[in-house]
Amino acid sequence: MKGVVFTEFLEYVEECYSPEMADKIIATSSLCSYGVYTSVGTYPHQELVKLISALSTETGRQVPDLIHAFGKHLFGRLIRIYPMFLTGFSSSFELLRSVQDQIHVKVRKLYPDAELPTFEYQSNHPDQLIIIYRSKRPFKDLAAGMIEGCIEHFGEAITLTWDSSVQPGDAGVRFVLERKA
Template sequence: MKGVVFREFIDMVESSFSPEIADSIIELSDLSTGGAYTSVGTYDHREIIQLVSRLSERTGIAVPDLLRAFGNHLLGRFAALYPSHFIGRNSTFDFLSILDNKIHVEVKKLYPDAELPVFDHSSPDPNVMAFVYRSKRPFADLAEGLIRGCIAYFNENIDMQREDYPCEEGAHTRFMLRKMVNV
Protein backbone atom coordinates (compact mmCIF):
# COMPACT_ATOMS: atom_id res chain seq x y z
CA MET A 1 0.00 0.00 0.00
CA LYS A 2 1.36 3.39 -0.94
CA GLY A 3 2.79 5.60 1.76
CA VAL A 4 0.55 8.52 0.84
CA VAL A 5 -2.36 6.54 2.32
CA PHE A 6 -0.45 5.97 5.57
CA ARG A 7 0.60 9.62 5.77
CA GLU A 8 -2.95 10.78 5.22
CA PHE A 9 -4.23 8.39 7.89
CA ILE A 10 -1.74 9.72 10.46
CA ASP A 11 -2.62 13.30 9.48
CA MET A 12 -6.34 12.55 9.88
CA VAL A 13 -5.75 11.06 13.33
CA GLU A 14 -3.70 14.09 14.38
CA SER A 15 -6.31 16.57 13.16
CA SER A 16 -9.47 14.65 14.16
CA PHE A 17 -8.22 13.33 17.52
CA SER A 18 -4.78 14.61 18.54
CA PRO A 19 -1.07 14.30 17.82
CA GLU A 20 -0.76 12.44 21.13
CA ILE A 21 -3.26 9.79 20.03
CA ALA A 22 -1.42 9.44 16.72
CA ASP A 23 1.84 8.91 18.58
CA SER A 24 0.28 6.42 20.97
CA ILE A 25 -1.29 4.24 18.26
CA ILE A 26 2.08 4.12 16.48
CA GLU A 27 3.84 3.17 19.72
CA LEU A 28 1.25 0.47 20.55
CA SER A 29 1.51 -1.12 17.11
CA ASP A 30 4.16 -3.60 15.97
CA LEU A 31 5.22 -1.72 12.84
CA SER A 32 8.25 -2.71 10.77
CA THR A 33 8.56 0.95 9.82
CA GLY A 34 8.24 2.31 13.33
CA GLY A 35 5.48 4.51 11.90
CA ALA A 36 7.78 6.41 9.54
CA TYR A 37 6.17 6.54 6.08
CA THR A 38 7.17 8.41 2.98
CA SER A 39 4.45 9.35 0.51
CA VAL A 40 6.10 7.42 -2.34
CA GLY A 41 7.08 4.34 -0.32
CA THR A 42 5.22 1.04 -0.39
CA TYR A 43 4.25 -0.61 2.89
CA ASP A 44 2.47 -3.70 4.16
CA HIS A 45 -1.27 -3.04 4.33
CA ARG A 46 -1.39 -4.92 7.65
CA GLU A 47 0.32 -1.95 9.27
CA ILE A 48 -2.65 0.31 8.56
CA ILE A 49 -4.94 -2.41 9.91
CA GLN A 50 -2.93 -2.33 13.14
CA LEU A 51 -3.09 1.45 13.32
CA VAL A 52 -6.84 1.52 12.77
CA SER A 53 -7.33 -1.25 15.35
CA ARG A 54 -5.28 0.67 17.92
CA LEU A 55 -7.23 3.84 17.15
CA SER A 56 -10.46 1.91 17.70
CA GLU A 57 -9.19 0.68 21.07
CA ARG A 58 -8.21 4.23 22.10
CA THR A 59 -11.40 5.94 20.94
CA GLY A 60 -14.09 3.27 21.28
CA ILE A 61 -15.09 3.87 17.64
CA ALA A 62 -15.63 0.67 15.65
CA VAL A 63 -13.01 -0.19 13.02
CA PRO A 64 -15.52 -0.12 10.12
CA ASP A 65 -16.66 3.37 11.17
CA LEU A 66 -13.06 4.57 11.34
CA LEU A 67 -12.27 3.13 7.91
CA ARG A 68 -15.34 4.79 6.39
CA ALA A 69 -14.41 8.12 8.00
CA PHE A 70 -10.87 7.75 6.70
CA GLY A 71 -12.12 6.97 3.18
CA ASN A 72 -14.28 10.09 3.24
CA HIS A 73 -11.30 12.15 4.42
CA LEU A 74 -9.01 10.52 1.85
CA LEU A 75 -11.24 11.42 -1.10
CA GLY A 76 -11.03 15.08 -0.11
CA ARG A 77 -7.26 14.84 0.17
CA PHE A 78 -6.97 13.10 -3.21
CA ALA A 79 -9.02 15.92 -4.74
CA ALA A 80 -6.57 18.44 -3.24
CA LEU A 81 -3.40 16.47 -4.07
CA TYR A 82 -4.41 15.24 -7.53
CA PRO A 83 -6.83 17.82 -8.95
CA SER A 84 -6.15 16.72 -12.53
CA HIS A 85 -8.08 13.51 -11.84
CA PHE A 86 -11.17 15.56 -11.01
CA ILE A 87 -10.99 18.12 -13.82
CA GLY A 88 -13.78 17.62 -16.31
CA ARG A 89 -15.69 15.27 -14.00
CA ASN A 90 -19.09 16.59 -13.02
CA SER A 91 -20.67 13.79 -11.01
CA THR A 92 -20.03 10.83 -8.78
CA PHE A 93 -21.03 8.42 -11.54
CA ASP A 94 -18.73 10.17 -14.01
CA PHE A 95 -15.79 10.01 -11.61
CA LEU A 96 -16.33 6.41 -10.47
CA SER A 97 -16.65 5.24 -14.06
CA ILE A 98 -13.04 6.25 -14.84
CA LEU A 99 -11.28 4.79 -11.81
CA ASP A 100 -9.98 1.60 -13.41
CA ASN A 101 -9.44 2.65 -17.00
CA LYS A 102 -7.99 6.14 -16.44
CA ILE A 103 -6.97 6.96 -12.88
CA HIS A 104 -5.50 3.56 -12.03
CA VAL A 105 -3.62 3.57 -15.35
CA GLU A 106 -2.00 6.87 -14.30
CA VAL A 107 -1.28 5.54 -10.80
CA LYS A 108 0.45 2.48 -12.32
CA LYS A 109 2.63 4.77 -14.44
CA LEU A 110 3.80 6.60 -11.33
CA TYR A 111 3.95 3.53 -9.06
CA PRO A 112 4.43 0.35 -11.11
CA ASP A 113 4.58 -1.74 -7.92
CA ALA A 114 1.18 -0.52 -6.67
CA GLU A 115 -1.32 -3.32 -6.01
CA LEU A 116 -4.61 -1.64 -6.79
CA PRO A 117 -8.14 -2.86 -6.22
CA VAL A 118 -10.33 -3.58 -9.22
CA PHE A 119 -13.52 -1.63 -9.86
CA ASP A 120 -16.28 -2.66 -12.24
CA HIS A 121 -19.34 -0.59 -12.92
CA SER A 122 -22.52 -0.66 -14.91
CA SER A 123 -25.36 1.80 -15.27
CA PRO A 124 -28.60 0.11 -16.26
CA ASP A 125 -30.30 3.50 -15.90
CA PRO A 126 -28.85 7.06 -15.91
CA ASN A 127 -29.83 7.38 -12.23
CA VAL A 128 -28.40 4.03 -11.09
CA MET A 129 -24.88 2.65 -10.91
CA ALA A 130 -23.72 -0.75 -9.76
CA PHE A 131 -20.15 -0.36 -8.55
CA VAL A 132 -18.18 -3.50 -7.66
CA TYR A 133 -15.02 -3.40 -5.56
CA ARG A 134 -12.57 -6.32 -5.48
CA SER A 135 -9.34 -6.32 -3.55
CA LYS A 136 -6.86 -8.72 -1.98
CA ARG A 137 -7.12 -6.46 1.06
CA PRO A 138 -10.07 -6.17 3.47
CA PHE A 139 -10.90 -2.54 2.76
CA ALA A 140 -14.53 -2.48 1.60
CA ASP A 141 -15.30 -0.04 4.44
CA LEU A 142 -12.54 2.25 3.18
CA ALA A 143 -13.97 1.99 -0.35
CA GLU A 144 -17.41 2.88 1.02
CA GLY A 145 -15.94 5.94 2.70
CA LEU A 146 -14.23 6.97 -0.53
CA ILE A 147 -17.53 6.66 -2.41
CA ARG A 148 -19.33 8.68 0.27
CA GLY A 149 -16.56 11.28 0.03
CA CYS A 150 -17.05 11.39 -3.73
CA ILE A 151 -20.79 11.94 -3.29
CA ALA A 152 -20.04 14.80 -0.89
CA TYR A 153 -17.39 16.25 -3.21
CA PHE A 154 -19.89 16.48 -6.07
CA ASN A 155 -22.63 17.60 -3.65
CA GLU A 156 -25.11 14.99 -4.85
CA ASN A 157 -28.06 13.29 -3.23
CA ILE A 158 -27.29 9.61 -3.82
CA ASP A 159 -28.57 6.64 -1.86
CA MET A 160 -26.07 3.81 -1.47
CA GLN A 161 -26.77 0.18 -0.65
CA ARG A 162 -23.95 -2.25 0.01
CA GLU A 163 -23.74 -5.99 -0.45
CA ASP A 164 -20.66 -7.94 0.66
CA TYR A 165 -19.90 -11.19 -1.15
CA PRO A 166 -17.94 -14.09 0.32
CA CYS A 167 -14.35 -14.33 -0.86
CA GLU A 168 -11.27 -16.24 0.27
CA GLU A 169 -9.20 -13.15 1.02
CA GLY A 170 -9.73 -9.41 0.94
CA ALA A 171 -13.06 -8.01 -0.14
CA HIS A 172 -15.65 -8.35 -2.87
CA THR A 173 -18.44 -5.81 -2.45
CA ARG A 174 -21.15 -4.35 -4.64
CA PHE A 175 -22.39 -0.83 -4.05
CA MET A 176 -25.71 0.12 -5.62
CA LEU A 177 -25.89 3.88 -6.08
CA ARG A 178 -29.17 5.57 -6.89
CA LYS A 179 -29.53 9.28 -7.59
CA MET A 180 -32.38 10.68 -5.55
CA VAL A 181 -34.23 12.64 -8.21
CA ASN A 182 -36.54 15.43 -7.05
CA VAL A 183 -40.03 14.89 -8.39
Protein backbone atom coordinates in the same frame (compact mmCIF):
# COMPACT_ATOMS: atom_id res chain seq x y z
CA MET B 1 0.00 -0.21 0.07
CA LYS B 2 1.27 3.20 -0.96
CA GLY B 3 2.66 5.42 1.75
CA VAL B 4 0.35 8.30 0.92
CA VAL B 5 -2.47 6.34 2.57
CA PHE B 6 -0.38 5.94 5.74
CA THR B 7 0.78 9.56 5.87
CA GLU B 8 -2.77 10.78 5.30
CA PHE B 9 -4.11 8.43 7.98
CA LEU B 10 -1.67 9.71 10.58
CA GLU B 11 -2.46 13.32 9.66
CA TYR B 12 -6.16 12.46 9.94
CA VAL B 13 -5.58 11.07 13.45
CA GLU B 14 -3.64 14.19 14.43
CA GLU B 15 -6.42 16.46 13.13
CA CYS B 16 -9.38 14.51 14.53
CA TYR B 17 -7.82 13.42 17.81
CA SER B 18 -4.34 14.77 18.57
CA PRO B 19 -0.67 14.41 17.66
CA GLU B 20 -0.28 12.51 20.93
CA MET B 21 -2.92 10.01 19.82
CA ALA B 22 -1.03 9.43 16.57
CA ASP B 23 2.17 8.83 18.53
CA LYS B 24 0.37 6.50 20.93
CA ILE B 25 -1.13 4.26 18.25
CA ILE B 26 2.24 4.05 16.50
CA ALA B 27 3.93 3.10 19.78
CA THR B 28 1.40 0.38 20.61
CA SER B 29 1.15 -1.20 17.15
CA SER B 30 4.47 -3.11 16.81
CA LEU B 31 5.11 -1.85 13.28
CA CYS B 32 7.98 -3.11 11.11
CA SER B 33 8.33 0.42 9.74
CA TYR B 34 8.25 1.92 13.26
CA GLY B 35 5.55 4.25 11.95
CA VAL B 36 7.93 6.10 9.64
CA TYR B 37 6.25 6.52 6.26
CA THR B 38 6.90 8.47 3.09
CA SER B 39 4.11 9.20 0.65
CA VAL B 40 5.95 7.42 -2.19
CA GLY B 41 6.99 4.36 -0.18
CA THR B 42 5.21 1.00 -0.14
CA TYR B 43 4.24 -0.67 3.12
CA PRO B 44 2.31 -3.77 4.20
CA HIS B 45 -1.40 -3.02 4.48
CA GLN B 46 -1.37 -4.95 7.76
CA GLU B 47 0.36 -1.95 9.34
CA LEU B 48 -2.64 0.24 8.54
CA VAL B 49 -4.91 -2.43 10.01
CA LYS B 50 -2.80 -2.39 13.21
CA LEU B 51 -2.93 1.41 13.42
CA ILE B 52 -6.70 1.48 12.93
CA SER B 53 -7.17 -1.31 15.49
CA ALA B 54 -5.06 0.63 17.99
CA LEU B 55 -7.12 3.76 17.32
CA SER B 56 -10.29 1.73 17.89
CA THR B 57 -8.94 0.52 21.22
CA GLU B 58 -8.07 4.05 22.28
CA THR B 59 -11.29 5.72 21.13
CA GLY B 60 -13.88 2.98 21.57
CA ARG B 61 -15.06 3.48 17.98
CA GLN B 62 -15.60 0.39 15.85
CA VAL B 63 -12.92 -0.41 13.26
CA PRO B 64 -15.35 -0.30 10.27
CA ASP B 65 -16.59 3.14 11.37
CA LEU B 66 -13.04 4.46 11.65
CA ILE B 67 -12.07 3.07 8.25
CA HIS B 68 -15.21 4.52 6.66
CA ALA B 69 -14.65 7.98 8.16
CA PHE B 70 -11.03 7.92 7.04
CA GLY B 71 -12.15 6.97 3.50
CA LYS B 72 -14.35 10.07 3.29
CA HIS B 73 -11.47 12.20 4.51
CA LEU B 74 -9.00 10.49 2.18
CA PHE B 75 -11.06 11.25 -0.92
CA GLY B 76 -10.97 14.95 -0.09
CA ARG B 77 -7.24 14.88 0.54
CA LEU B 78 -6.43 12.94 -2.63
CA ILE B 79 -8.31 15.39 -4.83
CA ARG B 80 -6.30 18.21 -3.26
CA ILE B 81 -3.00 16.36 -3.72
CA TYR B 82 -3.81 15.08 -7.22
CA PRO B 83 -6.29 17.59 -8.73
CA MET B 84 -5.44 16.38 -12.24
CA PHE B 85 -7.43 13.22 -11.51
CA LEU B 86 -10.65 15.31 -11.40
CA THR B 87 -10.16 17.15 -14.65
CA GLY B 88 -13.14 16.79 -16.95
CA PHE B 89 -15.59 15.21 -14.50
CA SER B 90 -18.82 16.93 -13.53
CA SER B 91 -20.53 14.21 -11.47
CA SER B 92 -19.89 11.32 -9.12
CA PHE B 93 -21.06 8.81 -11.71
CA GLU B 94 -18.64 10.17 -14.31
CA LEU B 95 -15.71 10.12 -11.92
CA LEU B 96 -16.47 6.72 -10.41
CA ARG B 97 -16.97 5.14 -13.85
CA SER B 98 -13.46 6.31 -14.76
CA VAL B 99 -11.59 4.83 -11.78
CA GLN B 100 -10.58 1.53 -13.38
CA ASP B 101 -9.70 2.64 -16.91
CA GLN B 102 -8.51 6.21 -16.41
CA ILE B 103 -7.61 7.09 -12.82
CA HIS B 104 -5.85 3.82 -12.03
CA VAL B 105 -3.87 4.17 -15.27
CA LYS B 106 -2.64 7.57 -14.05
CA VAL B 107 -1.88 6.15 -10.60
CA ARG B 108 0.21 3.37 -12.16
CA LYS B 109 2.22 5.98 -14.07
CA LEU B 110 3.04 7.70 -10.77
CA TYR B 111 3.43 4.48 -8.76
CA PRO B 112 4.23 1.48 -11.02
CA ASP B 113 4.31 -0.90 -8.03
CA ALA B 114 0.88 0.12 -6.71
CA GLU B 115 -1.44 -2.81 -5.95
CA LEU B 116 -4.83 -1.37 -6.78
CA PRO B 117 -8.31 -2.79 -6.29
CA THR B 118 -10.41 -3.50 -9.37
CA PHE B 119 -13.73 -1.96 -10.33
CA GLU B 120 -16.36 -3.39 -12.67
CA TYR B 121 -19.38 -1.33 -13.60
CA GLN B 122 -22.99 -2.25 -14.23
CA SER B 123 -25.78 0.15 -15.01
CA ASN B 124 -29.11 -0.26 -16.75
CA HIS B 125 -30.44 3.16 -15.83
CA PRO B 126 -28.93 6.66 -16.03
CA ASP B 127 -29.78 7.26 -12.35
CA GLN B 128 -28.11 4.09 -11.09
CA LEU B 129 -24.51 2.92 -10.98
CA ILE B 130 -23.46 -0.49 -9.71
CA ILE B 131 -19.79 -0.97 -8.89
CA ILE B 132 -18.27 -4.37 -8.19
CA TYR B 133 -15.20 -3.67 -6.06
CA ARG B 134 -12.53 -6.32 -5.50
CA SER B 135 -9.42 -6.01 -3.39
CA LYS B 136 -6.93 -8.30 -1.70
CA ARG B 137 -7.14 -6.02 1.32
CA PRO B 138 -9.95 -5.74 3.90
CA PHE B 139 -10.89 -2.16 3.02
CA LYS B 140 -14.45 -2.21 1.68
CA ASP B 141 -15.31 0.40 4.30
CA LEU B 142 -12.49 2.60 3.02
CA ALA B 143 -13.92 2.29 -0.51
CA ALA B 144 -17.42 3.11 0.77
CA GLY B 145 -16.10 6.17 2.57
CA MET B 146 -14.24 7.33 -0.53
CA ILE B 147 -17.39 6.88 -2.64
CA GLU B 148 -19.37 8.94 -0.11
CA GLY B 149 -16.60 11.55 -0.17
CA CYS B 150 -16.95 11.69 -3.95
CA ILE B 151 -20.73 12.14 -3.70
CA GLU B 152 -20.28 14.96 -1.16
CA HIS B 153 -17.62 16.61 -3.33
CA PHE B 154 -20.04 16.89 -6.23
CA GLY B 155 -22.93 17.85 -3.92
CA GLU B 156 -25.27 15.25 -5.34
CA ALA B 157 -28.31 13.56 -3.82
CA ILE B 158 -27.27 9.93 -4.19
CA THR B 159 -27.97 6.98 -1.92
CA LEU B 160 -25.24 4.38 -1.47
CA THR B 161 -25.86 0.81 -0.37
CA TRP B 162 -23.61 -2.21 -0.48
CA ASP B 163 -23.36 -5.89 0.29
CA SER B 164 -20.35 -8.16 0.50
CA SER B 165 -21.83 -11.21 -1.17
CA VAL B 166 -21.32 -10.53 -4.88
CA GLN B 167 -21.24 -14.25 -5.71
CA PRO B 168 -20.62 -17.33 -3.58
CA GLY B 169 -16.91 -17.53 -2.78
CA ASP B 170 -16.26 -14.01 -4.09
CA ALA B 171 -14.50 -11.47 -1.88
CA GLY B 172 -15.96 -8.56 -3.82
CA VAL B 173 -18.38 -5.89 -2.70
CA ARG B 174 -21.34 -4.65 -4.71
CA PHE B 175 -21.91 -0.91 -4.30
CA VAL B 176 -25.21 0.48 -5.59
CA LEU B 177 -25.51 4.22 -6.16
CA GLU B 178 -28.91 5.70 -6.98
CA ARG B 179 -29.69 9.32 -7.73
CA LYS B 180 -32.60 10.61 -5.69
CA ALA B 181 -35.47 12.15 -7.59
